[in-house]
Amino acid sequence: MLTLLTSENIARFLFGLLTSLQLAFVLVVVGGVLGVVLAGLRSLPIRPVQWFVSLFVLYHRNVPLLVQILFWYFAMPQLFPAPILRFVNDHNPEFLLAGAALSFAFGAYVSEDLRSGFRALPKVQYEASRAIGLSFLQSFVYILLPQAVRNSMPALINQLLLFFKGTSLASVVGVAELTHVASDLNSSTLLTFETFFVATVLYLFISLLIMGAGSFVSRRMAMRT
């Protein structure tokens, strides 16, 4: 154990963990916004838009995350117009493409969870907010969305846990996150047990934090009702 934990290797582990957390941050922000937009679009009374959103959600729920990442990494760049492709290639393409794949998938799951959050709201909420003169967008943003987010908070945190673990798949396309650092150190030091032990403990630590947040939120919600 001690032979592994030189200051240089500790720095590499922490840098890997930082990259994993950066991926998680990106997918929460981008995927969260995407999920809200998708849930909003789906509540519009326009059939083709609803079909598009449900196809988007179905695709991301029924295709493995790893395949989505591989698709973004190998296939998507073919579809990009030249300026975007140049931008991506100049700015850490592995991170951007894996981050995009994770964010899109997270957005799809978030929109599903939010949808059940919306469905739990009484219809009066919307009618009352329209009656006091708010527009559709205002009543969505100020009245419905905050309550729907609160309703679906336990499900959203569970989803975050699954996707935080999902960031380990970004190692496959060469993002230097925790799993990638661990398998690199494994092949350079040959201390297999020790390297994967450290990585497992670090993953478990963050997961336990997320699980703790989840049980805190559901206890708060149980008290409210």
Next chain:
Amino acid sequence: MIDILQTYWLDLLIGGYPNGPLGGLAMTMIIAVTSIVLAFPLGVLLALANLSERRWMSRSSGAVITFVRGVPLLMFIFWIYFALPVVTGLSVSGSVTLIVALVIFESAYISQIVKAGILALPRGQREAAESLSMTPFQVNMKIILPQAIFNMTPSLISQLSSAVKDTSLGYIINATEITFATAQINSILLTKPLEIFGVLAIVFFVICASLTGLANILERRLGRSQSIALANVR
């Protein structure tokens, strides 16, 4: 896309078989079904231990479940990949490694499903069975589990769908399943990633969407038959 399918459909379907190891979609399904079948009894045991009145049992099984839920599947796959040959002294194929990792992983999730199913049963079921002087083992085997598992069939089918999705990680340790076959074809063709990964995505989509669709239909059926049963009781 069609020409790729015409050339490589056999590789995608069964891999190099019979000249090499079985692979492709057939192997994907075998790995997924085997892992769920093997994980199921473990999951039931974990759930029963978790609901046990003995503190040490519920605590230790709870710790196992939390541990498995807190660590990425990829980490388990690496652990098994490196540890299994050392422990057993045999060289283990990628597919076997994947099955072992999936059994550990899925059993924790199945235990959550079974636990929810047991907790959803009315308390009277257990009490009535106990008042018939059944032993705790008989209560679980004859009364509680058959009902809980029957009610949980839809969730178990969606768990099979996520097991199918999780087999894609076999690609990383060279288990010869469909994602691995696809990546191989991709590196032969080099210029057609969009088409070849598109085929892979469609295959997974069709299988997993039909499984979750089946789970939804069963859930609606079960809900209806339960409400009919309840109405008859009343």
